[in-house]
Amino acid sequence: MILIVAEHTAGKLAKATLEMVTAARESGREGPITLLVLGQNVAAVATEAAAVADQVLVADLPGLATYNAEVWAAATTQIAQEGEAHTVIIGGSRSGREYAPRVAVKLDAAYLEDATKLSSNGAALQAQRYTYLARVTETVEADGLVVVTVKPGSFAPAAPAGAAGEQYDVELTLPAPRVEVTGKSVEKSSRVALTEADVIVTGGRGVGSPENFSRYVEALADNLGAGVGATRAVVDAGWRPYAEQVGQTGKTVQPKAYIALGVSGAVQHLSGMGKSKNIIAINKDAEAPIFKVADYGIVGDINEIVPALIEASRK
Ligand SMILES: Cc1cc2nc3c(=O)[nH]c(=O)nc-3n(C[C@H](O)[C@H](O)[C@H](O)COP(=O)(O)OP(=O)(O)OC[C@H]3O[C@@H](n4cnc5c(N)ncnc54)[C@H](O)[C@@H]3O)c2cc1C
16 A cells, blocks of 8 residues: 555645645556555544545554654554555655655665656656756665655645545554654634645735835735745845745745745746746836746836735725
């Protein structure tokens, strides 16, 4: 079987999970696509998971209330061994990249990291990944039992396929974790997270100033119920937090609409948003590289065009 460890937050299945299901469907590997839901009070997540998977294994336990690398690695390993999984897919989130190598070691499996594409080459699982500052796309492959992490935003979210999968409760023996989270301070934002957003409005250096960023980028995003993104130039200038950076050294996103305001379209930015379904660019330079990937483009000054867009979107 193909075992996917579901990602979820606040009782909802994360988009990253749907992306991993697509990765599994495209991998060419055989066997049922099985989603493993680890957590506490995860009945609603399991129901959502069943809509896209052949089967769902649910471990609803107090010991899984909060993420811990040792616990997640032990739980995933147990289930992979019991179910004789030949492929284990884990999200390339910070936590996924923390526990996935542990799973590979425990299973004595090959480990493919940060896959942006999956396919089969005979018995081998083939993955593509970026290397050399995303200027090179490398193809790697491994036979037999493989653990893969999938780069968030690299695959389209899976749509439900046929009848809902069966759900099964599973028993687990969990280790006592050696590392404990002793404090947490959560940045509050009412905006949709970048990796979950269907629409993203991104501002680049061409926006002009942090004040303009709020006036134009945030205002348009709020009217559209969109996420807010930024280029590295804007983050490096201290206008916006790193969490909003899109690109090779930031987040990879694939929204239905990506609106780029004053973004030149450097290769490192494109590698993080180039797969967006519709790219809409506004830039005063008709030669800006962003127009090479844009589906719709307006050559003009942000200061004139964006206020009109904000007004139109308010209506
Ligand atoms: C190792 C490495 C990693 C990197 N990682 C990332 C990354 O993850 N993400 C990322 O974004 N970058 C990344 N970069 C940086 C990248 O190379 C670019 O420097 C950066 O993306 C440029 O940001 P920008 O488009 O905001 O700025 P600029 O390139 O300065 O472009 C500003 C644009 O705004 C336009 N403009 C100016 N004024 C107006 C106006 N009034 N109205 C309309 N348009 C206007 C200009 O014509 C121009 O095209 C990385 C670079 C390196 C070397």
